[in-house]
Amino acid sequence: MNYAPLTQPLPDLARWTAHFRGEEIPVLARSAEQLEFWRANEDDVDANSLGEEIACDPLMTLKVLAYASAHRSARLLADAETVTAALVLMGITPFFNAFGPQPTVEQRLADRPDAMAGLQRVLRRAERAARFALGFAVHRTDPDAAVIHSAALLHDFAEMLLWCYAPDLALEIQQRQRLDPALRSAVAQRAVLNIELGDLEQALMQAWRLPELLAHITNDKRGNDPQVQCAKLAVRLARHTSESWENPAVPDDLREIGSLLNLGPDHTLKLLQELDGEL
Incomplete structure (x- = not known):
């Protein structure tokens, strides 16, 4: 994977925040591999088992919670505060549609x-x-x-x-x-x-x-x-x-x-x- 890492610091918090907001978060290779296994066996997947596996990867956890927050329905009165809660609200099929093959930290x-x-x-x-x-x-x-x-x-x-x-x-x-x-x-x-x-x-x-x-x-x-x-x-x-x-x-x-x-x-x-x- 070709990418240009930062080699000099950005000047302030606003620039750092904007930089990371513009980048896709990579996940652990084991998470990416497991995601593809689940995708091929979607009928056997539920929110609890999927949530437990994702919660072992901080970067995948961050990615799912950020996505769920950005796509939260205005009708909901409470945030999805855990990955499992986010998956319940999102639904398994919409989750797989939103999360295709993932870039990994091992590649990066x-x-x-x-x-x-x-x-x-x-x-x-x-x-x-x-x-x-x-x-x-x-x-x-x-x-x-x-x-x-x-x-x-x-x-x-x-x-x-x-x-x-x-x-x-x-x-x-x-x-x-x-x-x-x-x-x-x-x-x-x-x-x-x-x-x-x-x-x-x-x-x-x-x-x-x-x-x-x-x-x-x-x-x-x-x-x-x-x-x-x-x-x-x-x-x-x-x-x-x-x-x-x-x-x-x-x-x-x-x-x-x-x-x-x-x-x-x-x-x-x-x-x-x-x-x-x-x-």
């Missing part, structure tokens, strides 16, 4: 194994964050647990898109943080991109008219809202433990998670062990 980054490795790290982190967030929400008996899961999965989608569309800039941010482990992500992003990725994420969610609750939960600047905290702390823990649970920031994470869930240190660690498998 075929000649950039360094960028593909960077993207895969973000994807693994997103999957773990979503698992943590869902566990936190279920523990709190939050009725929006499925939305909180989606919010954690999509929390870093702007970084995923950066690896796809501007891999050199994503690598520069990564390199700066490796050279200076104390360098905060937001500071590195502003230095390299002229923006923070969190702000780009919120701008894109607004531009794509994604569900208000989903945008709210992914916004780390919303203070102490428990739903925001579920996603935020899950993402933070997944980031801090991506290499090892020996990260010096982990004890602070455990303390805040324990406070959110009203659990002591031992019970907090036990819950995280159950959510993440054997540590």
Whole structure:
């Protein structure tokens, strides 16, 4: 696939938002392959099974929710806040009509194994964050647990898109943080991109008219809202433990998670062990 990646930063948030709005979001190859399998067996597909599979791919999830929001009927009183809800409203046949063969990140980054490795790290982190967030929400008996899961999965989608569309800039941010482990992500992003990725994420969610609750939960600047905290702390823990649970920031994470869930240190660690498998 021939494409021209960005090699220089755009000047401001408006230009970054416009750029990404004009690009088609690639998905994981396994999602694209599975989509074609389902297409050939449409009579055996239902919204629940299809939604569960799509929800394993943050980029496909983003793409479906953005499409559903853009084509939402004016008669509907509520947003489709999960992929399954979007598929129920859309219908299986209209979904397949709207989503033909998909471009993939593997095609886009075929000649950039360094960028593909960077993207895969973000994807693994997103999957773990979503698992943590869902566990936190279920523990709190939050009725929006499925939305909180989606919010954690999509929390870093702007970084995923950066690896796809501007891999050199994503690598520069990564390199700066490796050279200076104390360098905060937001500071590195502003230095390299002229923006923070969190702000780009919120701008894109607004531009794509994604569900208000989903945008709210992914916004780390919303203070102490428990739903925001579920996603935020899950993402933070997944980031801090991506290499090892020996990260010096982990004890602070455990303390805040324990406070959110009203659990002591031992019970907090036990819950995280159950959510993440054997540590």
